[in-house]
Amino acid sequence: MENILEVHQLSKHFGKKQALNNVDFTVGKGRIVGLIGPNGAGKTTIMKAILGLFSYEKGQIKIDNHPVSEASHQALAKVGALIEYPAIYPYLTGLDHLKLNATGDATTERIDQLVKQMKMESYINRKAKNYSLGMKQKLGIALALINQPELVILDEPMNGLDPQATKDLRDVIMSQAAAGTSFLISSHILSELEKLVSEVVIIDHGEVIKQATIANLNHQENDFIMLKTSDDAAARTSLAQVGITTAEAPGLVFNQTPSATLALVIKTLVKADIDIYDVVHQGEDLEASLLSILHNEKKEA
Numbered sequence: 001m002e003n004i005l006e007v008h009q010l011s012k013h014f015g016k017k018q019a020l021n022n023v024d025f026t027v028g029k030g031r032i033v034g035l036i037g038p039n040g041a042g043k044t045t046i047m048k049a050i051l052g053l054f055s056y057e058k059g060q061i062k063i064d065n066h067p068v069s070e071a072s073h074q075a076l077a078k079v080g081a082l083i084e085y086p087a088i089y090p091y092l093t094g095l096d097h098l099k100l101n102a103t104g105d106a107t108t109e110r111i112d113q114l115v116k117q118m119k120m121e122s123y124i125n126r127k128a129k130n131y132s133l134g135m136k137q138k139l140g141i142a143l144a145l146i147n148q149p150e151l152v153i154l155d156e157p158m159n160g161l162d163p164q165a166t167k168d169l170r171d172v173i174m175s176q177a178a179a180g181t182s183f184l185i186s187s188h189i190l191s192e193l194e195k196l197v198s199e200v201v202i203i204d205h206g207e208v209i210k211q212a213t214i215a216n217l218n219h220q221e222n223d224f225i226m227l228k229t230s231d232d233a234a235a236r237t238s239l240a241q242v243g244i245t246t247a248e249a250p251g252l253v254f255n256q257t258p259s260a261t262l263a264l265v266i267k268t269l270v271k272a273d274i275d276i277y278d279v280v281h282q283g284e285d286l287e288a289s290l291l292s293i294l295h296n297e298k299k300e301a
């Protein structure tokens, strides 16, 4: 797969503090990638470095194969971004903002379409000083999207959005990604991010801990399987005898590992003459995966 963004060995200090340490990751064309990690991990610093807003001591950033740095901005013409708070002028309307920022052909059509898609029609002609936090946030996102960028970088885009606006934003991002736009998105609202991204890059203490698809994340770390049997107590004892521990939930829950496979569980229960009524893969949500990865990383450190 071709990459729209490549970050190689990126390192940055603020004074003595190392904010980024050999950060490596990629964003494939048309992919929606989540940048996640605890507060202060380095997410915003990475995004600002990609946008040429910060210098860095070491490493390389390439957008569509062209290098980007504080001194080399050309490739950023293909990028739209919303980092921290949108730059909004209180005495201009939302429409004025979009008109001022739109470049290229058919700007009126593109503005109309985006305003409709983002459901901003009712306030787009009002002065921005009267906008709520969520309205400003939507305008900031519309400004990032207006010039049909190839890569869109959004830092906490769901901030201040109500559930309907969050869903509208998700629909807009999905439809743009389907048309080939790539996204790098940070968010603390992992339950929302999970509905949107196909991949995540996990950052902690300025380092990439992991880049993985959501499907791989959910299955690599913890693969919980729940069983319903004809006799859960007897099943628990039989499984303990072959070294498989089960948690008491509704039914029997075990974590599938190379030494505790579903195949071994089924064989053991059949041998003990216990019927299996149901087998459910529980998987993990993004939040649980993130916490367990960060927890394991601390244990290994």
Ligand SMILES: Nc1ncnc2c1ncn2[C@@H]1O[C@H](COP(=O)(O)OP(=O)(O)OP(=O)(O)O)[C@@H](O)[C@H]1O
Pocket (backbone or CB within 6 Å): 014, 019, 037, 038, 039, 040, 041, 042, 043, 044, 045, 046
């Ligand atoms: N301009 C700056 N000057 C000095 N230190 C900074 C500056 N910007 C960020 N840092 C430090 O760099 C580290 C990474 O910060 P960054 O804002 O990138 O984290 P983040 O992952 O975006 O955090 P959050 O989730 O809280 O937004 C933090 O320790 C922060 O204090």
